[in-house]
Amino acid sequence: MDLITSAWRKASRSSDAGDNCVEVTGTSNAVALRDSKDPDSGHILLSRKDFRHFAEALKSL
Structure with a gap:
């Protein structure tokens, strides 16, 4: 897996406030x-x- 050229997507649950960004x-x-x-x-x-x-597991929190 070539992570350098991969198309990274921001997770839909990531915050626009700058925290919890995945x-x-x-x-x-x-x-x-x-x-x-x-x-x-x-x-x-x-x-x-x-x-x-x-x-x-995350969804069950």
């Missing part, structure tokens, strides 16, 4: 997440299955 990108096999305020600080790479579990 960007996502993905392929058929994986999803990457990063902080949109500091995109060079790194990313989290998850399989689609693990991302689905992660998103479900």
Whole structure:
């Protein structure tokens, strides 16, 4: 997965106030997440299955 040229999208639940900003990108096999305020600080790479579990857990909060 080439994260440098990937089309990162700001998550729909991200705040316009500058906090809780998350960007996502993905392929058929994986999803990457990063902080949109500091995109060079790194990313989290998850399989689609693990991302689905992660998103479900967040929705239950």
